Amino acid sequence: MLPDLRADFPLLTRTVRNGKPLVYLDSAATSQKPHVVLNAEAEFYQFHNAAVARGAHLIAEEATEAFASARADVAAFVNAETDEIVWTENATAGINTVANGMANASAGIGGTASARFRVGPGDEIVVTETEHHANLIPWQQLAARTGATLTWIPVDDDGRMILDDLASVVTERCKVLAFTHASNVTGIISDVAALVARARDVGALTLLDACQSTPHLPVDVKALGVDFLVMSAHKMLGPTGIGALWGRKELLDALPPSVFGGSTIKTVTMTETSWLDAPSRFEAGSQPVAQIVGFAAAVRYLSALGMDNVAAHERAIARILREGAAALPGVRLLGPVGNDPLENMLGLAAVVVDGVHAHDVGQVLDDAGIAVRVGHHCNQPLHRRFGVASSTRASAHVYNTEDDARAFVAALATVRTFFGVAA
Amino acid sequence: MLPDLRADFPLLTRTVRNGKPLVYLDSAATSQKPHVVLNAEAEFYQFHNAAVARGAHLIAEEATEAFASARADVAAFVNAETDEIVWTENATAGINTVANGMANASAGIGGTASARFRVGPGDEIVVTETEHHANLIPWQQLAARTGATLTWIPVDDDGRMILDDLASVVTERCKVLAFTHASNVTGIISDVAALVARARDVGALTLLDACQSTPHLPVDVKALGVDFLVMSAHKMLGPTGIGALWGRKELLDALPPSVFGGSTIKTVTMTETSWLDAPSRFEAGSQPVAQIVGFAAAVRYLSALGMDNVAAHERAIARILREGAAALPGVRLLGPVGNDPLENMLGLAAVVVDGVHAHDVGQVLDDAGIAVRVGHHCNQPLHRRFGVASSTRASAHVYNTEDDARAFVAALATVRTFFGVAA
Amino acid sequence: MSQLEQMYQQVIMDHARAVHGRGLKDPGLVSVGESFQVNPTCGDEVRMRVGLDGERIASVSWEGQGCSISQASVSVLHELVEGETLEEADRIIEAFRALMQAKGEGLDEEREDLLGDATAFVGVGKYPARIKCALLGWMALKDAIIQAGRDTDHD
Amino acid sequence: MSQLEQMYQQVIMDHARAVHGRGLKDPGLVSVGESFQVNPTCGDEVRMRVGLDGERIASVSWEGQGCSISQASVSVLHELVEGETLEEADRIIEAFRALMQAKGEGLDEEREDLLGDATAFVGVGKYPARIKCALLGWMALKDAIIQAGRDTDHD
Ligand SMILES: Cc1ncc(COP(=O)(O)O)c(C=O)c1O
Numbered sequence A, B: 001m002l003p004d005l006r007a008d009f010p011l012l013t014r015t016v017r018n019g020k021p022l023v024y025l026d027s028a029a030t031s032q033k034p035h036v037v038l039n040a041e042a043e044f045y046q047f048h049n050a051a052v053a054r055g056a057h058l059i060a061e062e063a064t065e066a067f068a069s070a071r072a073d074v075a076a077f078v079n080a081e082t083d084e085i086v087w088t089e090n091a092t093a094g095i096n097t098v099a100n101g102m103a104n105a106s107a108g109i110g111g112t113a114s115a116r117f118r119v120g121p122g123d124e125i126v127v128t129e130t131e132h133h134a135n136l137i138p139w140q141q142l143a144a145r146t147g148a149t150l151t152w153i154p155v156d157d158d159g160r161m162i163l164d165d166l167a168s169v170v171t172e173r174c175k176v177l178a179f180t181h182a183s184n185v186t187g188i189i190s191d192v193a194a195l196v197a198r199a200r201d202v203g204a205l206t207l208l209d210a211c212q213s214t215p216h217l218p219v220d221v222k223a224l225g226v227d228f229l230v231m232s233a234h235k236m237l238g239p240t241g242i243g244a245l246w247g248r249k250e251l252l253d254a255l256p257p258s259v260f261g262g263s264t265i266k267t268v269t270m271t272e273t274s275w276l277d278a279p280s281r282f283e284a285g286s287q288p289v290a291q292i293v294g295f296a297a298a299v300r301y302l303s304a305l306g307m308d309n310v311a312a313h314e315r316a317i318a319r320i321l322r323e324g325a326a327a328l329p330g331v332r333l334l335g336p337v338g339n340d341p342l343e344n345m346l347g348l349a350a351v352v353v354d355g356v357h358a359h360d361v362g363q364v365l366d367d368a369g370i371a372v373r374v375g376h377h378c379n380q381p382l383h384r385r386f387g388v389a390s391s392t393r394a395s396a397h398v399y400n401t402e403d404d405a406r407a408f409v410a411a412l413a414t415v416r417t418f419f420g421v422a423a
Numbered sequence C, D: 001m002s003q004l005e006q007m008y009q010q011v012i013m014d015h016a017r018a019v020h021g022r023g024l025k026d027p028g029l030v031s032v033g034e035s036f037q038v039n040p041t042c043g044d045e046v047r048m049r050v051g052l053d054g055e056r057i058a059s060v061s062w063e064g065q066g067c068s069i070s071q072a073s074v075s076v077l078h079e080l081v082e083g084e085t086l087e088e089a090d091r092i093i094e095a096f097r098a099l100m101q102a103k104g105e106g107l108d109e110e111r112e113d114l115l116g117d118a119t120a121f122v123g124v125g126k127y128p129a130r131i132k133c134a135l136l137g138w139m140a141l142k143d144a145i146i147q148a149g150r151d152t153d154h155d
């Protein structure tokens, strides 16, 4: 378990509606930032701001050094090699780097080196029914542009991926399997090993959407065995506007870029361009350097807490959120209720209140000072699978306490009465 | 002219090599940030950080409000409509949004609405010989993917675009003409009116790379008459990691996106997606909200100075930089010398010193506390046109003084002696 | 009354519980227009159909799902607009928009009279995120009238 | 001596002014390797050709352009490495790399002896942006040896 960390997070000390203390339970959407992250960004701007990898002047040297050591820090956080980390604006951009790179490879860009990334008619691109739009639409559009077929691993009524007949979904025709490490709606942590094993059997590439895992769980790219992985700093106590794509070096060096510009090239003439190796080939234009420096501060903060401790802390909160919500009359918890070991769950609970729309639920919670997210959380297909349009989601992070979780459950208990739908 | 603004910029008060005061003349690469920008970001993180356009809670409302009003501020800065501003990671990403959108349109994405963006064999994409790589490679690659032909407007020995036989370069086959508003190497401000007139005659779309103009000159998208324009906040006294694409609304609403993900869609099923209108269709995933808020603070700061004043101030500096450098023996100023009205020039000077490589020039300047950029400044074709591999560039911004420019010229005068190549 | 209760006034609660005008009708008229609007963050949606009889909005019917604010708002809209002239509808639509922008303050008497029951939505103006919910049906109405070949406002 | 003068020592200035080994030669040997390296930010480039005679680097020649540091460095490299065994070249390459990482401090006597004239590059280690310049030729050398079918280091 973690100590009370709220003093590290300036925003958490503010009050909301009528001076109520804030209970921030919307971290699956975006997390709050500790002082060390804000200070790292501020210090960069105040002392070391310059264009990186360019210019021979002292400040440019310092900026370049900060830029390079941030990459090493983020790489270390997921046990990757430094030059396997590509900076991206967010996780969405990281997924697009891979999917659009494959589209470009399929269009002949990148020559024979990129042939392994080509897809076309007869090939299959496989996702799952629990994906965030960010890990669905890029693949859908890759299929649309190349003539490949998009298929998906279905989920059961609890939102668990159905892996029993995995072999019939992930077939020999599968070229790439993209799936989430943990669901932003049910909180279920995926069986990565089973999925990777099958992908390897059929020679498919794997991409892991780690948006909801890197902030909350120990993540080791080597142990996971996937080929690509994406994350977003803003969910990891880091700044907005920065994320990372990790990939095996030999894959990244062969994948064609899909955003073109300065600092990605060896040489350019008016008619021809030769790309640098990864990560530079993917980092077109001036990079979000201050955010990268802040991102590194965030992973150092998380590492100092210890990701095992973070996970244990959030499991305790998950128990209160999930068991508390599920026990309320007229409240449906999306995802497994009780019967899944909490080791396999994130610290979040998405609920549907009988007879009350998510917006209205959220409003009552907001009035009690509890910040949650309402809507489909960029995951329409899964909500549709559950037979609902939207839900209300409470999600925790390192700074939340068990009391926060209890406050959520208590306020949730008042919702049906407020709207006059209690039995 | 502007008052001395250095106290507004924390980094400018630091010292470099052996305690020397810093003379920062690398603003064409990236600018320093005033306190108001850093404070705007910090305040956002400390009080209003939340996911935007989602969640019904108070902080999300405040974040959404900050996000929306920043768009209005940046739109006003270039006299655009608010929903014509698309947030992009940098200017490079903005150019790619258009070029890759056209590639997708050409591949059939976006249906009949996007037909106007299709290019293919027989069509021409026209750039100029003075473009930054960011406004060259995306078009080169669009040509490679679609079979269209890339052509370009050549420049003369001074780096001026040769517009005499514009009609023979921008022909009826031209579908899009992409060009810079101001050169990051010569400092020449382009004859936008002539280029736009010709593009209109042949029904070609126009994209203006305003990276070097929006930080230094009044820019009015309506008066310019172009179809698309890109800018980068980090050169405009704003944060790293944020830029904007402006486009005419009816064009943006028809251009297919090329980065796919959450918050861009009306509805999604496993197999189909319908896009929102612009700007949302292009803003996939969590946005760099803190940076957007900082960007707005930067344009408000610039507006308060008055862009006419900014331009006049920098013209005075340009005169000292350019005339001073050109007068030194063994120093070649890239671009027009003396004979171009300074109204048509940015406050920068890129020079080549006889017998001394740019890196070595930059090192001597650095030792004198003067920060400049060395290399090809992401503009290899133009350097090749000038018959050199690289140059040393001093570039000014609102916080520079005439003394800064004199310090550059004085230090430059010592270079050849230091390397023992003076006559 | 708390700020929350100010938003969820009894009138709104009543309309939300028993909406008016739901169920698409065939107006049997020459000028019929339909519009489908979605709130992309929550998936709430409304399909609005209007039938014009010359200058009069003879029929307003709809289908959809959403939160109490959006449902009550479209229900009130049905009550207010059906049977009105296009000109009057235009004034009502503009008054409702103005109410949403008023940050929880009321409007002048003339426009409040126009809005009748709909003035109960005044509290929504204090919650920027909910204004979208309240306006969903109204945007659909405006668009449906355009689809029927007419425009409500002339500016 | 200022820090700047410490970087631009006379040895470096001399080598930069009159480089050794420039001009690609045909080594007339069985094992020939060539490598082309670019510094992408400034466009500086070097093409390095080595000819191996068994375990010996019999020929080192190059073409290219760049700053005084990169030119002097490749010139010194030519002087140091031509005629050496692969094993010895490996030690020299590693010593030069170590010198670049030493932040302006010298190395132990053994490695300084190995480097000879090249110890003059010690000051470059204080300028991280210039280390790339100094290493350009050395990277080309390493790669050219690989292209010739051999590897210099065995770790
Ligand atoms: C003329 C010009 N175009 C484009 C760019 C690219 O801007 P960014 O790196 O911010 O994407 C730059 C700056 O590097 C530039 O000077």
Ligand SMILES: Cc1ncc(COP(=O)(O)O)c(C=O)c1O
Pocket (backbone or CB within 6 Å): A028, A029, A090, A091, A092, A093, A132, A134, A135, A180, A182, A183, A184, A209, A211, A212, A232, A243, A378, B262, B284, B285, B286, B287
């Ligand atoms: C599971 C999952 N994948 C992808 C994303 C997209 O991340 P971002 O918006 O930072 O690109 C999110 C968060 O919104 C998420 O929860």
